[in-house]
Amino acid sequence: MANGPQALTATTVKAKVSRDDWVMRGGMVVIGIYLLVAVIFPLYSLLSKSFQDEFGKFVGLANYAEYFATPALFFSINNSLTISFTSMVITVSLAFGYAYGLTRSCMPGKNIFKAIALIPILAPSLLPAISLRYLFGAQGMIKELLMGESIYGPIGIVMGEVFWTFPHALIIILTALSTADARLYEAAESMGTSKLRTFFTVTLPGAKYGVISACFVVFTLVITDFGVPKVIGGNYNVLAVDVYKQVVGQQNFQMGAVVGMVLLAPALLAFTADRIVQGKQVALLSARAVPYQPRPNKRFDLIMLTVCGIVALTIVGLLGVAQYASLVKLWPYNMSLTLHHYDFDLRDGGSWGAMFNSLEMAGWTAVIGTTVVFTGAYLVEKSKGFTHGRGLIQLMCMIPLAVPGIVLGLAYIFFFNHPGNPLGFMYATMGILVMCTITHFYTVSHLTAVTALKQMDPEFEAVSSSLKIPFYRTFIRVTVPVCMPAILDISVYLFVNAMTTVSAVIFIYSADTQLASVAVINMDDAGEIASAAAMAMMIVYTSAGMRLLHFLLTRGIARQSQAWRKR
Amino acid sequence: MAKDNGQKPYLSIHGVTKMFGDFTALKDIALQVYESEFVCFLGPSGCGKTTLLRAIAGLDIQTKGHIEQAGQDISALPPSERDFGIVFQSYALFPNLTVSKNVGYGLENKKMNKADVKARVSELLDLVSLGDQGDKYPAQLSGGQQQRVALARALATSPGLLLLDEPLSALDAKVRVYLRHEVKQLQHKLGVTTIMVTHDQEEALTMADRIVVMNEGIIEQVGSPLEIYRHPASPFVAEFVGTMNFLPGIAGNDGTVHMGKVELHAREGVNGLGEGDEVTICVRPEDVIARDITSDTPNTFDAMVDELEFLGSFYRASLSTQSDDDTNFRADFSVNLVRDLGVKEGQPLIVAFPESRIRVFAGR
Ligand SMILES: Nc1ncnc2c1ncn2[C@@H]1O[C@H](COP(=O)(O)OP(=O)(O)O)[C@@H](O)[C@H]1O
Ligand SMILES: [Mg+2]
Secondary structure (H helix, E strand, O other): OOOOHHHHHOOEOOOOOOHHHHHHHHHHHHHHHHHHHHHHHHHHHHHHHOOEOOOOOEOOOHHHHHHHHOHHHHHHHHHHHHHHHHHHHHHHHHHHHHHHHHHHOOOOOHHHHHHHHHHHHHOOOHHHHHHHHHHHOOOOOOHHHHOOOOOOOHHHHHHHHHHHHHHHHHHHHHHHHHOOEHHHHHHHHHOOOOHHHHHHHHHHHHHHHHHHHHHHHHHHHHHHOOHHHHHHOOOOOOHHHHHHHHHHHOOOHHHHHHHHHHHHHHHHHHHHHHHHHHHHHHHHHOOOOOEOOOOOOHHHHHHHHHHHHHHHHHHHHHHHHHHHHHHEEEOOOEEEEOOHHHOHHHOOOOOHHHHHHHHHHHHHHHHHHHHHHHHHHHHHHHOOOOHHHHHHHHHHHHHHHHOOHHHHHHHHHHHHOOOOOHHHHHOOOHHHHHHHHHHHOHHHHHHHHHHHHHOOOOOHHHHHHHOOOOHHHHHHHHHHHHOHHHHHHHHHHHHHHHHHOOOOOOOOOOHHHOOHHHHHHHHHHOOOHHHHHHHHHHHHHHHHHHHHHHHHHHHHHHHHOOOOOOO | OOOOOOOOEEEEEEEEEEEEOOEEEEEEEEEEEEOOOEEEEEOOOOOOHHHHHHHHHOOOOOOEEEEEEOOEEOOOOOHHHOOOEEEOOOOOOOOOOOHHHHHOHHHOOOOOOHHHHHHHHHHHHHHOOOOOOOOOOHHHOOHHHHHHHHHHHHHOOOOOEEEEEOOOOOOOHHHHHHHHHHHHHHHHHHOOEEEEEEOOHHHHHHHOOEEEEEEOOEEEEEEOHHHHHHOOOOHHHHHHOOOOEEEEEEEOOOOEEEEOOEEEEOOOOOOOOOOOOEEEEEEOHHHOEOOOOOOOOOOEEEEEEEEEEEOOOEEEEEEEEOOOOOOEEEEEEEHHHHHHHOOOOOOEEEEEOOHHHOEEEEOO
């Protein structure tokens, strides 16, 4: 077709912005501002603080120079890397063995094993550390097993971290192993390949990205964790605890900011590497695979049952120890049982009020967080135009995953406590705790929402605009009900994490807003270890209760909507 | 149905170009659609049909050019300010709403009372023969029923323009053939101006008043199904619609072409070619004749039957001209003809290409 004169003179069509578009863009601006306030500004405050002296004067790299000139400080980098790497190797190996048993053997009780393995997610990381004290501490039940080594230090930290990070690694590896393609195994078998060789040529490559991803996740969780080393680290200094010591112990905010920045580096690195690896994994999963069905093999099934049994018993054991210790009158002298330690109001550093504060905080985090995250994800996914703004928001949604909780908490003090900040009124309120916790767990929630939204027909919005129905009506009437399972997943995820987190809130709670997880630390510091264990168990029960409620709700919804949900 | 002579177009598209980054999905498209017409955009996957439809709907506004609907310039308007109903390939039915709620979805915003909405919904459901399915959910319906729900939903607000993007391609063959008639009849009954996108030539030929054949972002030809089939304007159209023999030839003088030693007369399309130019001669297999050939029949020549394949209702023969540069072509013969003339593999046969059925294109 010839180029008509019109084509030569025609100018680019400037699309008229509809009311829907205005509303969407308005919504996106609001979300963008929220993320700026919740993520970017605090991090910027932290960054700039690390370049200032105590009077707020810019001093360039002086603080960093001082940091690296102080062996007591920069040795922690080595310590942090050591325990993170060690925990990573142990956790991922154990999780792989466990997942292998769950997917490739015909051992009995798989569902129970799966459930047990996920329990540590419900507990604050302080809990395994407390249990380890009871087992291996000065008056420990089985301290002889350490052959004279002290539990206070790297050994204790690694043991606690392995317990606490195990389910995170397991979920990832389990997913990777369950997507195995049976046809590859049949091919290997038909060629007479030995079991061992099949393992190295089929199983491992298939699960490669899952294993790598699990490594990054565990490494990041450990290096940024504050709870375990705080309780059982002894004199073994690690970065996350250094931040705390600098800020709370020495009131040296600048140095706290520097350590925070140092801690941010490996977390960012692991985060970036993991993103790259996960990008590759998508391509791997898109192939149509025939699911692998294991066949019974007495010897192999027995081996796997033993491996899984030992791991599961350890998990239950550590939990059991904390529960038992919290009921014992005076370990190890008077082993009679009492509920005395649950009388938190009588303890130094704790109160039942802290438990209620935690419930309130977790409730708000779940409600507000889910609303913000889901609406934000919807706007980012479904709005048109505004490409740059959308890209920026997407980036801001990803950043929190790379920021260690303790660094985020510190950033929040700097930002909200700044004298010139009009948002200063939030300081020392429940509001700042909720905001910080939502931010800390924003990324995973956001990705869950995005995954659910991507499964929706992309033309719902087009259909409603052709019918002149505003998009928000369709959002409420169709998108939200259809995505309800994901919305419930997000809220329970936020709730449980809000109950268990310590690192993000340790700097920003106030006397009126003390939280249960913080009370565990404070009671532990005050020597009320049995009460600390009791409070930690209360957190576990609350989280477990919420999980159960979530399970029942999800099942109820599945029943109610089975008429229209395709299986 | 409506034709271009003198009538005012309902929808006019002028110089529409759509860019995706550096990629030009539509190049300077011009098209008129008339009141109550059923137009099909036909073309291979990726040629820009959906892009053009979405530009008309305002869902992905064109980079350049303008579009008028019912005399109003709608070039820059968002979908919510245009007047159309749309059915997508996926149907995009709201899974958590019943069929009635889906169909009545667009009526909620109008100031209609509940009873009127209900009456309108049941009227629409009757129209698409789903009168008793109103309380079911989309997942409980068959593909064909879902498609009709989507159609009823799109028609509920009585739009001036109905847009259908491959509405039948997700269905299995039998349902598809049945629904072609249903949709066509419905359109005829309501008289709503309709544009349907399809890559299925049979669908376009059976349903459309006019077909717009598209290829790589441009319009190759616009015409009635018969025009498109009989007089393809380009080799692309000739190949895409129906089956076609493409035979190498050389232009002769006074309107003849040579296919090897065979001289052929073509009634149209040898204009502008100089003697000795290379050409492509097009003839459809079903247009090759073998019966009632006399010495007066033009374009007659001897051929050899190389293969004869029985396809149920007819035979497809592979033939070759009996000359040095042996040209191969296919012909469809009826079962009758094969029997009456005793056509057999490996035997010669006299055939003819009717003058009126030959198309000649420059180049090879
Ligand atoms: N949003 C988009 N971004 C980039 N390219 C696109 C987009 N939508 C369509 N295209 C490209 O434009 C061309 C025409 O697409 P489309 O109109 O969907 O083809 P079809 O004729 O099959 O409906 C294709 O090459 C397609 O890849
Ligand atoms: Mg298309």
